[in-house]
Amino acid sequence: MPGARPIFYVSDGTGITAETIGHSLLTQFTETEFKSDRMPFIDTDAKAHEAARNIRAAGEAAGERPVVVSSCVNQDIAEIIAGSGALVLDIFEPFIAPLERELGKSRQPRVGKAHGIVNFDSYHQRINAMNYALTHDDGVRLDYKDAEVILLGVSRAGKTPTCVYLALHHGVRAANYPLTEEDLETDRLPAKLRPYKNKIFGLTIDPDRLHQIRQERRPDSRYAALDTCKREIAAADVIFRTEGIPVLSTTHASIEEISSRVLEALGINREMY
Structure with missing residues (x-):
């Protein structure tokens, strides 16, 4: 340069x-x-x-x-x-x-x-939170009773990296759930998520940016098509509005800002490590 x-x-x-x-x-x-x-x-x-x-x-x-x-x-x-x-x-x-x-x-x-290990309890809390984020990624496990945060959004909206950041830097047990085509056919939360509504935070993203991200993952696929991205984002936004779920666009937000907004919205006050 x-x-x-x-x-x-x-x-x-x-x-x-x-x-x-x-x-x-x-x-x-x-x-x-x-x-x-x-x-x-x-x-x-x-x-x-x-x-x-x-x-x-x-x-x-x-x-x-x-x-x-x-x-x-x-x-x-x-x-x-x-x-x-x-x-x-x-x-x-x-x-x-x-x-x-x-x-x-x-x-x-x-x-x-x-950046030393000053407090072993907080260190183990972060490790446990990281394990939780990895085992509750992309809706793999739906036992959310121990979750502090559940990030909801369409695929590739930024849920996984935000969960990992929340775990690593704040020791927060964060899970994420990707809204599938079946979930998006209604304007309501999936039934399996309703008991945990107070833990849910929505992530949305500009369709053009989502199209770009998905193209890098699966080029020229139906999954990456701009029309698919527009339709999924619009349907997800309807769910967020109908259910009164707090939501943030990740299009131009850093992972640090996303994490801070999530913690603020859900009333979680946790020291940063």
Whole structure:
């Protein structure tokens, strides 16, 4: 991507925090082209010097000053990275000093703390939620009494990835049910779902986008035909309206936004891990 501004997510841990925050920052600059790279586990001076050389070289090749989003806890490593000549954004810096003043305590740097297994109960909750999402995917199992969320929608509307995200990041037991042609022949919920109506959230999608997604899966099939997509989406939307089910279009929504909307609508307040 010649001419794109290089941006690096550098960390002496996984780099997940730096990348997550960095991506959020970049969404505010949609007219600028970026080429991003994550550099995790930069936890020795030797690795830091190599990273600094690579960052400097990328800037020279692009003819643009690189940007580094850093979550390096080790200050010696942070200083070496700063020697790359890049604009370094330390994600901790704006917050540490105010917190130290407020708490009356100095920081105790710990690499990898943000994504470590701090609480085994919450860790096992997420693992169990992931197993639940996988065993209750696409209506495979219909015993929903333990479900916290049931995502409802036509095939390929984004139900499975949302269930996996809810399980992995929030420890929520999420199932999903795909509306079949038989289900769509009526404007009511399928009988097997009615006892769980208070757990249901609907996902819809623009027919053109659904057509595109299905074409990638089954090219030129009846399943992927635009007319099929339009008919299924229209019938599903009738069910959502008739039953008063909360619904969100996934066409332009990120999985993070979809998940947050689902939790808000169903009144589930769960910490993000």
